């Protein structure tokens with residue numbers, strides 16, 4: 001990123017660096033924005049997403065917190081009540097749970113409880129998902145806990161450009177946002193358009209046009225679906241890929257438009273299947289497009305076990321082969 | 334700065350009522366030490382040396398073995414044979430000293446860096462390596478080994494340890510003549526901030542559970558210095574929960590043994606929990622993924638190198654006439670051989686089978702899981 005005085009309209013960055021740039025822009029744009037989390041200061045976070053931000057904005061704006069997630073989120077709520085916009089980093093998906101009450105019962109409900117008098121513009125961001133050979137509790141896909149909690153919004157960027165813009169849009173949102181970062185994509189590069197965001201925070205995006213079937217994904221699985229769509233093309237299949245970007249709220253018009261055209265859909269996510277986010281998408285499609293669908297909505301997901309030892313994660317997670325197998329099944333109807 | 338100022342209290346406070354302002358004094362932190370940094374014997378009015386030098390020879394051997402394990406595992410990670418390693422370099426005396434004090438019915442609840450203690454409790458080398466190779470999460474019989482499972486969610490296991498101690502106390506009440514044991518619960522200086530850990534202290538005190546907390550204060554929680562977690566020395570915090578506590582030199586293996594023995598005896602005598610702050614330093618990186626140059630001065634580690642637990646034990650044993658060059662040479666040889674064992678062990682770590690992941694979710698697998706298991710095997714075989 002060039003430093004402000006040099007006008008730039010585009011640049012190429014990794015997803016982690018794009019988040020860093022987005023956070024920097026948010027800090028520079030609003031002095032009420034604070035970054036808050038474990039090891040985010042001099043270390044820059046374990047994935048370096050906040051690299052050098054403390055050096056640039058000071059320890060008052062970029063604060064290392066004691067090692068306590070409930071405390072971290074609870075005090076972020078208090079600061080938000082006082083007019084600040086805390087952006088909380090949790091170190092990994094498996095470490096949101098000590099802060100679960102504060103997220104699902106406090107952060108999510110204060111607007112409701114106070115008849116709208118208390119707004120909590122808090123962003124809780126953390127890396128999620130597997131595929132990087134981690135030890136236990138470092139590969140979880142926890143979307144459903146939060147999409148199932150009214151009062152929270154839940155988004156996940158899949159590309160560096162979305163990462164850059166969506167983090168800024170999330171910070172500007174008047175309500176709490178759970179911001180899920182696809183950790184296995186942190187180091188993938190992409191082009192950033194620095195002039196303006198391509199779309200609103202809660203819009204879905206058709207990232208590949210196709211006619212036969214829509215693959216629906218978000219975050220880490222968007223790339224997997226694009227790869228599968230390209231592979232399927234070799235076999236003469238025209239696959240559309242829809243990046244949901246926002247899980248709560250869902251952009252139903254875009255989803256219905258896409259699946260309305262292709263009349264087949266497969267939802268792909270890393271999270272376990274039962275009661276997972278795919279179930280909601282499938283139910284909506286069946287409610288809205290029952291007469292249009294040519295095959296039942298299928299799901300390719302993690303299995304209903306705890307996240308396995310990483311030595312077998314490749315076969316446990318949705319992968320290219322599993323997605324292609326589901327495409328075959330759907331097309332066979 | 335006076336102690337009062339650093340506690341954030343007004344300096345002009347009234348001093349008329351004894352006890353009113355007598356918070357623990359962060360400027361006064363007497364630490365139990367029986368062997369100093371150069372290997373000299375120190376007398377402590379409260380804790381005596383319980384092991385004769387000749388008995389301490391075994392502890393030196395254990396520390397050397399553990400250090401070798403750690404060095405070897407770090408090297409294995411560099412060579413790509415482990416996905417991660419959390420080094421214990423510098424913390425050997427804590428693990429060996431605690432082990433030396435344990436009785437036959439006592440149980441250990443480790444955090445995530447007690448690899449040496451794991452070996453001493455009888456865990457095969459490959460079980461620990463397997464965790465860091467991503468092959469398993471704890472495939473051992475904790476009840477039999479009296480060494481419970483690692484926990485990556487910082488602090489959560491401290492409550493399990495207290496609950497286990499509550500169970501031990503109930504068993505003791507039912508059978509007063511049996512040795513039902515004590516729970517020894519490890520956690521770090523960072524963990525002391527977690528709600529679960531503070532609740533563990535509350536429950537341990539409320540039920541006077543036979544528990545011993547070993548707070549390994551290695552000064553750092555990844556990049557965060559202990560001062561961010563606590564304005565007072567960690568052992569002084571325990572008093573607020575009504576738990577007697579002491580700070581021990583964690584690099585002094587015989588002091589660790591002596592203080593742990595005292596705490597275990599308190600628990601056995603029904604006197605409830607004890608908190609031991611083992612004062613040490615994390616000599617290595619947090620894990621092999623970490624880069625400490627980003628957040629701390631290497632001069633700190635230099636200073637702590639002079640307090641090395643192995644070196645000082647050797648000096649003491651030499652001065653006591655029970656250790657010489659020949660023994661040292663033999664120990665070095667043994668360590669070398671053990672290193673080869675560790676390298677061989679990593680190859681014995683089996684990748685788990687995919688189907689087995691489905692078999693251990695419930696006592697009786699659901700029909701749904703059985704179907705998913707079949708599907709997974711089918712898809713993985715394509």
Ligand SMILES: Cc1ncc(C[n+]2csc(CCOP(=O)(O)OP(=O)(O)O)c2C)c(N)n1
Nearest residue numbers: 091095485486487521522523524553554555
């Ligand atoms: C609940 C939770 N939050 C954050 C983390 C990430 N994390 C792993 S180890 C660690 C620091 C632990 O420090 P300390 O308790 O002092 O133990 P040490 O690693 O120094 O032995 C952190 C923050 C975690 N594992 N669990």
